[in-house]
Amino acid sequence: MPIDIAQLQLQPNGTIALARQLYQLLHQQIMQGQLTYHERLPATRQLAATLNISRGVVVEAYDMLKLDAIVAGFGKGGTRVCVPSTQSPPPDQSKKSHATPPKIALSTRGQRIANSRNYPNRSQTREFPLTPSMPDFRLFPLKQWQRVAAMALNSSPKWYHRDGGLPLLKQQLCTFLAQYRGITNVQPQQVIITTGSQGAQSLLATLLCNSGDIALVESPCWTGTVSALKQAGLDIITSPLDNQGMQVPVNIRHKKQQPKIVITSAAIQFPTGITMTPARRQALVQATQAWQSWLIEDDYAAEYSYNHHPPPSILATSRAAHIIHIGTMSKLLMPALRMGWLVVPPALISPIVSAMNTLGLQASYLQQQQLGLFMQYGYLSTHLAHCRAVYNFRRKRACDYLQRYAKGYFSITDSISGMNISLRLDDRFSDLDSRQLSEHFKQHELGISVYRFQDCQHLLLGHTLLDDASYAKELDSFIHAIKTLTA
Ligand SMILES: Cc1ncc(COP(=O)(O)O)c(C=O)c1O
Incomplete structure (x- = not known):
């Protein structure tokens, strides 16, 4: 047509x-x-x-x-x-259709899983330059990635591989975790390759908890975590954050109220960017031990720290056997890889690997091998060093620009790590609710996120995509959008 x-x-x-x-x-x-x-x-x-x-x-x-x-x-x-349509073509009115649509009845479990998502079932076809937590693909070391592609094809297993990930990548991740996250004494078998952090969190929620169990998360937190827990039928309770990180509840006494699973992004909390203090970590490790809960840290972008040592991972500071660590390549390389990892205590290796094989959740072996080689040749470290320098520069420049041209509308509650800038909106915006604010920024096609924290509205802007050519234009559009809020 x-x-x-x-x-x-x-x-x-x-x-x-x-x-x-x-x-x-x-x-x-x-x-x-x-x-x-x-x-x-x-x-x-x-x-x-x-x-x-x-x-x-x-x-x-x-x-x-x-x-x-x-x-x-x-x-x-x-x-x-060059794409098939995602919807059926407009009906041809001239022909009468006698076909009755098939009845679709999901199981209760199926309905729960399908309804747990927090994202529309649409792929993002366009990148908005202020979208939080997105690596700049223009910096991606394409030549180096291609250099190891043929090697990966030759050396990767061609048939099924059932060990929770390829040995080369597991080994490389152990070295990486020791170097960048201070996590030592991890055996390669403890590393399990997943389809991103989302895949890892869903798998853990399904395997470690029964429907109706309690999960404790930070408030606010990543929506991906909430969907992973909801799909497993968990009851979610939240704990507020303060400037030291997640507040550890002290009033959970009865067994029935104890969470089975606790998820935190302690190094760089999402979305606030807060790093949990050592005292809080210790309190959280002790509390989860007492509750007999699993403590899961989503260590999703902690490699990006700019002028101090990386915020420590919980697993680096405590060897307690109930801690599970999750990492992802989505922020280091790109989300399209769909590659993440779990570091689990030895007792969990076998059940998790079995579950992944049963459910068919293995990440592509070929890409695992390619990534393993990419790391072995030192390309990931070089790329990370480059990204850190570029993102740090872009972060500072964006903060300066916002401070110069939009003073009085917000204060920057910037942490010196991560991929985003948090803005605490001025009190005059406190009457607006998060939905109104989100809708407003959506209309301006800016891609920024809105969250409420400590009774104030906050905005989360990504700084990583703001290159020399675009930063002023993008930030001006944002400033314009803020100013129209007060008009
Ligand atoms: C807190 C947090 N964890 C993990 C991720 C990445 O998830 P995945 O590895 O599934 O792409 C994100 C993405 O924005 C995030 O905000």
């Missing part, structure tokens, strides 16, 4: 640039199946003339679609759709 020109209603005086408006409308039509797989888009000149806009606007909109890999250029064959 050709493009529906009548639906391409552009607003020349709107706040969104014409090219973006056109991109969004085309994107929508493609995803709705209006344009089918491999169908040709109109020539840019022709569409520009039909819509009475400049050809440059159409070219820019097509380029955005190309960046999303939704369309591709085929030389003389023109620009064509």
Whole structure:
């Protein structure tokens, strides 16, 4: 079906640039199946003339679609759709359908799992430069990654591998954990490769707890943690944070109230960026021991510390047998790898590996081997050193800019580690609730997060993607969005 020109209603005086408006409308039509797989888009000149806009606007909109890999250029064959639609095409009114839709009845467990997600089931097709916790893919050492690709293909197992991860990667992660996280005395068998931190947390919640057990998390915390716990049917209780980290509840006395699992991002708490103090860690380790709970640390971006030693991991400071450590490559390399790891006490190795084999949850062996080689050749360390320097520079520059041009709207509660800047909004915004604020920033397409902490609204901005060319423009858009809140 050709493009529906009548639906391409552009607003020349709107706040969104014409090219973006056109991109969004085309994107929508493609995803709705209006344009089918491999169908040709109109020539840019022709569409520009039909819509009475400049050809440059159409070219820019097509380029955005190309960046999303939704369309591709085929030389003389023109620009064509290269994804299947995600929705069925608009119904053909001329034909009557007699087909009755199949009845879908999920099990109670299935419903719980499906409803636990906190994200829309849509892939993010565009990156917003202020999105928190995103590594800058432009810094990715592509050449080095490609250099080890062929080696990985030759040396990786071609059949099934059932040991919870490849030996090379496990070994490399042990070295990495000792060097960057101070975690020593871990045997490679204790490292289990997972599909990211989310995969690790879901697996642990499912394996270690019964439905109806209690899980204790920080408030606020990462939504991925909440979904992982909800899908396992856990009752979630929260503990507030203060400037020392998670407050350890002292009023849990009865066995029935004791959490089975406690999850913290102690090194760099998400979203606040707070590092848990040694005294708090000790109190938490002792309390979880007394409750006979598992203490799980999600050590998700702690390698990014800029002008002091990395905030310590709990596992580095305590060898207690109920501590489980989780790490991820999502922030060091990129989320698309879907690669993370668990460090578990010896008694848990066998049950977890069995469960992963039963559920078919192994991360790609080929990519594990590639990552193992990448680390063995020292490419990850070099990349991390480079990213640290770049992100630190971008962080400082963004803070200076915000302080210079938006003073009075917020204070920066910056920690000197991590990938984000936290802003505590001025009291005049305290009447707005988090949903209103989120909606406002969503409309401005900024990608920032909103959270409430210590009775104040906070915003979380990523600084890692703010390169020389874009930082002023992106921060100006953000400042404009803040100012319109008070208008
Ligand atoms: C606290 C926290 N943990 C872990 C992750 C990464 O999860 P994954 O490894 O599943 O990509 C994130 C991502 O933003 C996060 O905020």
